[in-house]
Amino acid sequence: xxxxxxxxxxxxxxxxxxxxxxxxxxxxxxxxxxxxxxxxxxxxxxxxxxxxxxxxxxxxxxxxxxxxxxxxxxxxxxxxxxxxxxxxxxxxxxxxxxxxxxxxxxxxxxxxxxxxxxxxxxxxxxxxxxxxxxxxxxxxxxxxxxxxxxxxxxxxxxxxxxxxxxxxxxxxxxxxxxxxxxxxxxxxxxxxxxxxxxxxxxxxxxxxxxxxxxxxxxxxxxxxxxxxxxxxxxxxxxxxxxxxxxxxxxxxxxxxxxxxxxxxxxxxxxxxxxxxxxxxxxxxxxxxxxxxxxxxxxxxxxxxxxxxxxxxxxxxxxxxxxxxxxxxxxxxxxxxxxxxxxxxxxxxxxxxxxxxxxxxxxxxxxxxxxxxxxxxxxxxxxxxxxxxxxxxxxxxxxxxxxxxxxxxxxxxxxxxxxxxxxxxxxxxxxxxxxxxxxxxxxxxxxxxxxxxxxxxxxxxxxxxxxxxxxxxxxxxxxxxxxx
Amino acid sequence: xxxxxxxxxxxxxxxxxxxxxxxxxxxxxxxxxxxxxxxxxxxxxxxxxxxxxxxxxxxxxxxxxxxxxxxxxxxxxxxxxxxxxxxxxxxxxxxxxxxxxxxxxxxxxxxxxxxxxxxxxxxxxxxxxxxxxxxxxxxxxxxxxxxxxxxxxxxxxxxxxxxxxxxxxxxxxxxxxxxxxxxxxxxxxxxxxxxxxxxxxxxxxxxxxxxxxxxxxxxxxxxxxxxxxxxxxxxxxxxxxxxxxxxxxxxxxxxxxxxxxxxxxxxxxxxxxxxxxxxxxxxxxxxxxxxxxxxxxxxxxxxxxxxxxxxxxxxxxxxxxxxxxxxxxxxxxxxxxxxxxxxxxxxxxxxxxxxxxxxxxxxxxxxxxxxxxxxxxxxxxxxxxxxxxxxxxxxxxxxxxxxxxxxxxxxxxxxxxxxxxxxxxxxxxxxxxxxxxxxxxxxxxxxxxxxxxxxxx
Numbered sequence: 001x002x003x004x005x006x007x008x009x010x011x012x013x014x015x016x017x018x019x020x021x022x023x024x025x026x027x028x029x030x031x032x033x034x035x036x037x038x039x040x041x042x043x044x045x046x047x048x049x050x051x052x053x054x055x056x057x058x059x060x061x062x063x064x065x066x067x068x069x070x071x072x073x074x075x076x077x078x079x080x081x082x083x084x085x086x087x088x089x090x091x092x093x094x095x096x097x098x099x100x101x102x103x104x105x106x107x108x109x110x111x112x113x114x115x116x117x118x119x120x121x122x123x124x125x126x127x128x129x130x131x132x133x134x135x136x137x138x139x140x141x142x143x144x145x146x147x148x149x150x151x152x153x154x155x156x157x158x159x160x161x162x163x164x165x166x167x168x169x170x171x172x173x174x175x176x177x178x179x180x181x182x183x184x185x186x187x188x189x190x191x192x193x194x195x196x197x198x199x200x201x202x203x204x205x206x207x208x209x210x211x212x213x214x215x216x217x218x219x220x221x222x223x224x225x226x227x228x229x230x231x232x233x234x235x236x237x238x239x240x241x242x243x244x245x246x247x248x249x250x251x252x253x254x255x256x257x258x259x260x261x262x263x264x265x266x267x268x269x270x271x272x273x274x275x276x277x278x279x280x281x282x283x284x285x286x287x288x289x290x291x292x293x294x295x296x297x298x299x300x301x302x303x304x305x306x307x308x309x310x311x312x313x314x315x316x317x318x319x320x321x322x323x324x325x326x327x328x329x330x331x332x333x334x335x336x337x338x339x340x341x342x343x344x345x346x347x348x349x350x351x352x353x354x355x356x357x358x359x360x361x362x363x364x365x366x367x368x369x370x371x372x373x374x375x376x377x378x379x380x381x382x383x384x385x386x387x388x389x390x391x392x393x394x395x396x397x398x399x400x401x402x403x404x405x406x407x408x409x410x411x412x413x414x415x416x417x418x419x420x421x422x423x424x425x426x427x428x429x430x431x432x433x434x435x436x437x438x439x440x441x442x443x444x445x446x447x448x449x450x451x452x453x454x455x456x457x458x459x460x461x462x463x464x465x466x467x468x469x470x471x472x473x474x475x476x477x478x479x480x481x482x483x
Numbered sequence: 484x485x486x487x488x489x490x491x492x493x494x495x496x497x498x499x500x501x502x503x504x505x506x507x508x509x510x511x512x513x514x515x516x517x518x519x520x521x522x523x524x525x526x527x528x529x530x531x532x533x534x535x536x537x538x539x540x541x542x543x544x545x546x547x548x549x550x551x552x553x554x555x556x557x558x559x560x561x562x563x564x565x566x567x568x569x570x571x572x573x574x575x576x577x578x579x580x581x582x583x584x585x586x587x588x589x590x591x592x593x594x595x596x597x598x599x600x601x602x603x604x605x606x607x608x609x610x611x612x613x614x615x616x617x618x619x620x621x622x623x624x625x626x627x628x629x630x631x632x633x634x635x636x637x638x639x640x641x642x643x644x645x646x647x648x649x650x651x652x653x654x655x656x657x658x659x660x661x662x663x664x665x666x667x668x669x670x671x672x673x674x675x676x677x678x679x680x681x682x683x684x685x686x687x688x689x690x691x692x693x694x695x696x697x698x699x700x701x702x703x704x705x706x707x708x709x710x711x712x713x714x715x716x717x718x719x720x721x722x723x724x725x726x727x728x729x730x731x732x733x734x735x736x737x738x739x740x741x742x743x744x745x746x747x748x749x750x751x752x753x754x755x756x757x758x759x760x761x762x763x764x765x766x767x768x769x770x771x772x773x774x775x776x777x778x779x780x781x782x783x784x785x786x787x788x789x790x791x792x793x794x795x796x797x798x799x800x801x802x803x804x805x806x807x808x809x810x811x812x813x814x815x816x817x818x819x820x821x822x823x824x825x826x827x828x829x830x831x832x833x834x835x836x837x838x839x840x841x842x843x844x845x846x847x848x849x850x851x852x853x854x855x856x857x858x859x860x861x862x863x864x865x866x867x868x869x870x871x872x873x874x875x876x877x878x879x880x881x882x883x884x885x886x887x888x889x890x891x892x893x894x895x896x897x898x899x900x901x902x903x904x905x906x907x908x909x910x911x912x913x914x915x916x917x918x919x920x921x922x923x924x925x926x927x928x929x930x931x932x933x934x935x936x937x938x939x940x
Binding site: 066158173175176177178180390 | 485508509516523524529
């Protein structure tokens with residue numbers, strides 16, 4: 001472990017992060033809101049902390065090792081969760097406790113979208129913007145952003161990038177240089193956000209709502225500027241736009257890049273993960289719609305279909321926008337939706353969950369075992385995109401799955417220890433670990449009611465989910481710290 | 484520059500590692516995912532698993548807008564086909580390929596533009612072999628670099644404690660040898676490089692770089708290495724590609740013995756060589772070396788594939804009395820460890836080969852590049868084009884040219900004549916200018932210097 005290098009990079013990253021306090025600060029200044037001083041103070045605190053870390057070691061030029069990468073990424077995300085909470089603590093509205101503020105900022109950064117705040121509609125605009133900005137930065141990954149704009153990270157950038165990007169096949173770079181790859185990801189991300197914001201605006205949102213909601217849509221976050229989420233607008237066009245962009249953001253960004261580079265749709269149609277992702281979304285939507293129509297929860301077929309599709313897409317991609325109270329849907333539907341969030345979005349997207357490609361691999365591996373029983377001597381290779389998947393990757397996926405489920409079970413039990421009932425504990429843990437947002441039971445509307453210990457546990461779960469468990473868990477192994 | 488490298492073997496990896504540090508976009512293709520993983524974990528480049536000559540693989544690697552492909556897979560055939568594919572399907576401007584087999588090399592017509600579209604053929608083994616051959620024929624030199632079709636040479640000489648160089652001023656050395664025209668272009672001292680002026684004092688263990696015409700260099704070496712006799716008896720350890728080629732090159736002029744462990748290979752080598760005595764045995768076997776008169780050997784060259792075997796056997800040979808030992812060492816870290824310490828000359832094959840590639844990557848009319856000091860410095864031959872209005876060098880005296888720091892002009896080759904650079908030498912159009920760039924970061928400035936301004940067009 002090279003602590004001086006780690007300190008130097010953390011310092012740079014924190015100073016960079018302090019800039020994110022400026023846009024809400026300007027909004028507060030413009031609208032003359034009381035939150036102005038909160039952003040001003042937090043800007044100073046974060047910048048000074050960053051500079052204090054950076055200045056003593058600014059001349060150290062050692063390359064990052066693999067281990068340092070994990071440590072930096074985890075420290076930085078945890079640090080952001082805490083420092084990002086500063087303006088929320090300081091601001092008079094919404095007067096949040098430390099646990100609440102950290103929960104809110106962590107939920108934003110990890111694109112979970114769970115909130116502890118009620119009466120969102122009455123918050124100052126600057127605070128609202130800030131919550132969405134956090135989600136937007138967390139979506140593509142703030143370290144990916146740093147790699148894109150800070151060439152000084154050099155080869156170390158790759159270690160950081162690998163520790164942050166989701167997905168099992170991290171070596172597949174889109175361009176030869178890591179900074180170019182990171183830039184490409186952010187260009188795609190930015191252009192999708194702009195397109196989404198424009199369409200929202202044309203569909204009837206106010207400019208402020210259009211921008212903030214485009215942030216949380218493309219980041220697959222789920223924050224809204226209204227307590228009723230997207231349902232507030234009661235506008236089918238807006239819901240349709242949201243569905244389209246949630247689906248798009250859940251796709252592997254490498255595919256967007258290839259499609260844009262080759263100006264063809266072939267990269268999509270040739271991709272197994274993309275096909276599985278669409279099939280899955282389609283299947284969940286159909287089940288929801290058909291069941292809602294049969295049960296007659298909604299007057300008429302059209303609202304049932306539109307609510308069914310919106311909720312299925314919003315939850316299966318782990319966004320967490322709501323137009324209806326899906327928690328009160330009949331029978332198995334709420335749990336089906338929660339389960340679908342475990343599958344989540346594609347690798348190298350902004351969504352959470354286990355990721356479609358991993359589930360696809362697990363499924364094919366299971367199928368292979370069945371076929372092996374029938375043909376004991378046959379050799380089956382598991383393929384993705386008609387290419388054999390190395391045995392190592394398949395093992396890694398199994399390991400990931402096992403770790404994900406065990407950590408989930410353990411944390412859920414701990415939540416129950418803090419006093420939550422079983423439905424609440426299960427759904428809260430699923431919603432946070434999959435970076436989804438709304439849960440069932442006591443957390444179906446917001447997380448304000450649960451105890452502080454549970455909130456800290458959920459913060460940890462959100463970070464686990466965003467960094468795909470291993471990046472965080474590796475720090476808890478003795479071997480990592482051995483010299 | 485966007486470069487695709489085919490093959491992640493020794494040459495491919497070292498080329499990739501060298502080029503990636505110069506802001507090039509590198510993609511490496513190989514069939515072996517393990518080699519690629521090793522590379523991608525250490526360098527900022529993209530790797531693709533696949534057969535390098537397949538159009539789909541090349542397309543994946545971005546051949547469509549690549550500026551150059553370097554085909555250095557193990558198979559000559561793959562390399563040649565890959566260049567053909569890149570030319571026909573992707574119109575890649577520069578195609579460099581390694582072709583080793585003499586069966587192909589014997590027919591230059593094969594590589595004409597309308598036949599196999601390969602722009603540059605490289606043969607790393609041949610480059611290394613010639614490099615060693617020059618070292619043997621210039622006793623006393625640590626490095627011998629050719630410029631302008633062998634019309635000018637740069638040699639590196641180490642200043643020994645009681646030798647004629649140590650403790651002298653640069654201007655004294657030149658004035659002591661009035662009959663020869665040479666110039667000291669650089670001094671490397673303890674890992675640092677110094678661009679000397681007349682008052683620089685040479686210290687013991689310095690590596691001093693001289694430039695001049697070959698006949699002058701020869702005289703110079705004779706003067707400062709008067710004690711060192713020309714080599715006569717040579718033992719080559721290792722009968723691989725390089726060992727055998729070297730034996731072929733030397734066997735007419737020297738008494739050459741070659742030691743090879745593998746009896747099959749030893750048999751094969753003995754059939755191919757005419758005068759060389761091929762011995763089957765372990766290169767680090769003390770008894771064997773003594774039996775073969777190691778104490779009377781002038782040069783012992785350890786050229787096996789294994790760095791460690793080369794280092795150990797040369798140390799042993801030195802201990803047993805070989806006058807001069809050389810070892811082929813792939814790992815850069817080992818080179819610094821043993822050079823001029825236990826082993827007289829450590830030969831780094833990467834450094835010898837990378838130069839021939841760098842010449843094609845450099846902008847401006849750069850014809851020769853030699854990489855020095857593990858790539859930290861470069862000796863460059865560039866052609867000055869244009870006239871005094873369009874070029875930053877033509878028509879100017881040397882002290883008027885705005886050279887970047889740590890750079891010096893050593894000599895100028897004009898037609899058939901080698902002119903040693905003085906502060907008042909005027910550069911003319913089409914001169915070949917030989918520069919030494921002691922800090923690689925300045926190379927881009929040098930490139931800019933030799934690029935002709937818009938007015939020339």
